[in-house]
Amino acid sequence: MEQFVVNIIHRPEMVPEYAEKVTGQGKAEDIGRKALLTESLDIFKLQQQCAHDNGLKTTIQMTYASLFNDEAVALAKEHHRIYGDEIALSLLGLPCEQFRRKYKTKDFCIWMFSMEDKKAIVRDVFGKFYERFGFYPQSTGSYYMDAELINFIKAEYPSVKCAVATCWEEGPKAYHTCNNSWYTFMDGGPWAPWIPSKQNTHAPAANEEEDSGIVAIPHLSRDLLACYDGNGSNFGTHPQNVLRGMIYDTETWEYPYLYNLIDQYRSLAKYNNGYAYNMMFVGPGWMNKMGRWEAPYELLKKSYWDGCAYYGKLKREGKLLDMTMAEFADYYREKKTYTEPECALWRDILYGSNKQLFWYCDPYMRAGVNMDQGGAIFDLRPYAAKLPWPVGIGTPHVQDASYPFLIQEKYRAGYFTHYAGEGTIRSAKVCHNGEEVDLCLCRTKAHFSQEGSNRILTLDPVEIAFADMTVKLQTVITFAEGQSNIRIDRNVLEMSDPDARVTINEYMVGCYGTTEYTEDMTSLTLGVDEQSLDYAYRCRELSAEKAREAWCCLPPIKTRVSMTCQGRDSVGYVKEGYAFSPMFTLGYTGTLKEKEGFTTWLKLQKAD
Amino acid sequence: MAQATKGRLNYRCPSCFMRDLDIDMFYDAGKQEFYCLRCQFVGTEEQVLKMNELVRIRYKDMHKRFQDFEDFSEEA
Numbered sequence: 001m002e003q004f005v006v007n008i009i010h011r012p013e014m015v016p017e018y019a020e021k022v023t024g025q026g027k028a029e030d031i032g033r034k035a036l037l038t039e040s041l042d043i044f045k046l047q048q049q050c051a052h053d054n055g056l057k058t059t060i061q062m063t064y065a066s067l068f069n070d071e072a073v074a075l076a077k078e079h080h081r082i083y084g085d086e087i088a089l090s091l092l093g094l095p096c097e098q099f100r101r102k103y104k105t106k107d108f109c110i111w112m113f114s115m116e117d118k119k120a121i122v123r124d125v126f127g128k129f130y131e132r133f134g135f136y137p138q139s140t141g142s143y144y145m146d147a148e149l150i151n152f153i154k155a156e157y158p159s160v161k162c163a164v165a166t167c168w169e170e171g172p173k174a175y176h177t178c179n180n181s182w183y184t185f186m187d188g189g190p191w192a193p194w195i196p197s198k199q200n201t202h203a204p205a206a207n208e209e210e211d212s213g214i215v216a217i218p219h220l221s222r223d224l225l226a227c228y229d230g231n232g233s234n235f236g237t238h239p240q241n242v243l244r245g246m247i248y249d250t251e252t253w254e255y256p257y258l259y260n261l262i263d264q265y266r267s268l269a270k271y272n273n274g275y276a277y278n279m280m281f282v283g284p285g286w287m288n289k290m291g292r293w294e295a296p297y298e299l300l301k302k303s304y305w306d307g308c309a310y311y312g313k314l315k316r317e318g319k320l321l322d323m324t325m326a327e328f329a330d331y332y333r334e335k336k337t338y339t340e341p342e343c344a345l346w347r348d349i350l351y352g353s354n355k356q357l358f359w360y361c362d363p364y365m366r367a368g369v370n371m372d373q374g375g376a377i378f379d380l381r382p383y384a385a386k387l388p389w390p391v392g393i394g395t396p397h398v399q400d401a402s403y404p405f406l407i408q409e410k411y412r413a414g415y416f417t418h419y420a421g422e423g424t425i426r427s428a429k430v431c432h433n434g435e436e437v438d439l440c441l442c443r444t445k446a447h448f449s450q451e452g453s454n455r456i457l458t459l460d461p462v463e464i465a466f467a468d469m470t471v472k473l474q475t476v477i478t479f480a481e482g483q484s485n486i487r488i489d490r491n492v493l494e495m496s497d498p499d500a501r502v503t504i505n506e507y508m509v510g511c512y513g514t515t516e517y518t519e520d521m522t523s524l525t526l527g528v529d530e531q532s533l534d535y536a537y538r539c540r541e542l543s544a545e546k547a548r549e550a551w552c553c554l555p556p557i558k559t560r561v562s563m564t565c566q567g568r569d570s571v572g573y574v575k576e577g578y579a580f581s582p583m584f585t586l587g588y589t590g591t592l593k594e595k596e597g598f599t600t601w602l603k604l605q606k607a608d
Numbered sequence: 609m610a611q612a613t614k615g616r617l618n619y620r621c622p623s624c625f626m627r628d629l630d631i632d633m634f635y636d637a638g639k640q641e642f643y644c645l646r647c648q649f650v651g652t653e654e655q656v657l658k659m660n661e662l663v664r665i666r667y668k669d670m671h672k673r674f675q676d677f678e679d680f681s682e683e684a
Contacts, residue, residue, distance in 0.1 A: 173628075176628065176629070177628050177629060177630050178630060179629060179630070179631050179646065230628055231628055231630070244630070246625070246660060246663050246664055246667075247664075247667055247670055248670075249670075249671065250657075250660075250661070254671075256670070256671060256672060256673045257667075257669075257670060259673065260669075260672075260673065260674045263674065263677075264674070264677050267677045267678075290617075290618075291617045291618070292618065293618065293620065294617050294618070294619055294620065294660065295617070296617065345677075345678065346677075347677050347678070347680075348669075349669060349672075349674055349677070350667050350668075350669050350670065351666060351667060351668055351669065352667075352668025352669045354680055356680075445680055447678075
């Protein structure tokens with residue numbers, strides 16, 4: 001039986017994000033204003049009521065500020081007793097007069113503090129929580145929790161078993177949307193719960209040795225297509241996000257998109273051994289009495305009620321399990337193995353494009369496949385490297401918590417580039433008599449299947465039209481659990497000229513980074529078998545017939561990526577880029593006749 | 609002329625929203641118009657609301673309720 005689990009989380013944030021800016025416009029900053037505190041608690045009470053009236057339990061994430069408020073503490077205790085809500089502790093909501101006096105800073109994102117300050121704040125906040133409740137929490141979280149922070153919390157407070165640990169694809173896109181003023185750079189993580197490794201939060205643990213000891217959940221369940229090319233904060237299981245995106249009818253105040261989003265997440269159970277997950281976590285600032293994002297308070301309130309009502313309806317119909325975060329951590333540990341991947345075949349539910357993507361995530365990689373581009377891989381994160389990436393003041397990455405990519409078609413172009421050069425993508429070109437067709441231009445759809453430990457995407461065949469011949473070609477992409485590679489089969493089903501041959505060029509154009517801007521490529525080494533060249537932007541190439549592998553070593557992200565091949569007339573090659581195209585290419589060429597196949601494996605390894 | 613303020617609601621610039629930028633506009637009570645600090649958009653409340661409807665043009669399936677997420681049979 002399929003199970004769809006929801007975590008509903010509320011936080012009594014005494015100084016809600018945005019509220020001071022919105023309600024306090026025209027006034028000097030005063031985060032201790034009584035009106036602000038009262039309003040915040042009222043919103044928290046309303047959110048709790050929306051959940052409880054719809055038969056849902058919540059996780060109450062107490063904020064540091066709320067631990068100084070007797071009413072908030074009493075409410076949490078009462079709701080735990082009556083409704084079974086979990087009393088947890090958030091590392092969001094740090095700003096308050098007490099915090100600012102003590103730490104003498106306006107910083108509020110726990111992952112951006114120095115490690116020394118992180119430890120001091122965690123001990124302070126957890127200590128205050130114990131003082132108020134007489135126990136330590138089982139759940140915590142923030143928008144992002146770096147590995148060093150999680151490891152410290154787990155060591156000091158072993159009761160913690162669950163944490164909100166990232167926002168999916170919240171990075172440069174969110175920064176730009178907020179007029180370059182919102183510093184949450186955390187692209188490249190899982191979209192669904194996972195067990196973070198001790199080395200890097202975004203990279204799931206491959207075994208017990210790597211296990212950080214907690215189950216991580218994403219902050220919201222986000223649209224896996226819309227968020228990749230747009231503002232993440234418009235497209236999530238957060239009713240006011242949907243309002244922020246203006247995805248509602250202004251006459252009727254209806255928003256079918258919110259329910260489509262929840263339902264599409266429910267549908268993911270069929271790709272994940274019968275399990276699917278949602279998380280809803282709306283901070284009180286989003287339900288401000290002054291209204292937000294053109295929406296009056298009445299609409300903000302209605303949308304939150306409607307969100308809870310929909311989850312409540314699913315629960316009454318036996319289609320949903322509501323859990324607290326701690327309950328979910330136990331459930332997840334019981335349900336999942338370390339190497340079991342998370343899979344999502346996802347369609348556009350908003351723009352009417354009918355585009356279809358597939359997302360795959362396991363301890364070795366996160367990969368995105370675009371069926372509208374013939375099954376091209378448009379995003380690739382090499383988790384196999386388990387890249388240590390400390391963040392915060394005093395580290396090389398004060399704000400940037402993103403897991404680096406090898407391929408990111410939006411930041412480093414994909415198939416299409418202007419004028420010259422190449423963009424990052426993993427695709428193939430089919431060539432005949434001087435004509436060349438890239439599969440990125442062959443729009444199709446895919447079907448998911450599971451055979452043993454293999455997750456298989458079988459794409460509908462595409463027709464390639466040359467001047468004197470047509471070729472019907474099918475792509476099959478296989479992710480083998482725990483193998484850290486992606487197998488791609490191209491099978492020629494039919495040719496209008498059965499005696500003809502076509503050339504296939506399987507390629508991956510890659511680079512590395514976390515943003516749109518290029519990094520120094522000179523530490524990279526490219527090779528085909530034993531031949532190699534040090535990257536120097538000189539547009540050089542290497543190749544070898546029947547090569548065992550074409551490879552690239554990227555020391556800055558401790559990654560080695562390689563391609564191997566099985567097929568007729570295979571030639572492995574690598575291409576160095578140049579200054580206007582700071583990329584590298586790995587590939588194989590070969591030939592294909594009717595009813596023949598050509599197979600490649602893209603492998604990710606930790607580079608020593 | 610007195611300084612600008614936030615409007616009755618925090619209207620964002622519809623022109624910037626179309627390029628994925630969220631920027632609250634400010635209200636010039638003297639001219640009874642909203643204006644954007646970042647781009648050159650200026651408009652009355654009525655004009656802003658009209659532009660916000662244009663923003664929604666990109667959401668062709670905004671009113672559609674999906675039943676099956678692997679069914680593309682409606683596709684021509």
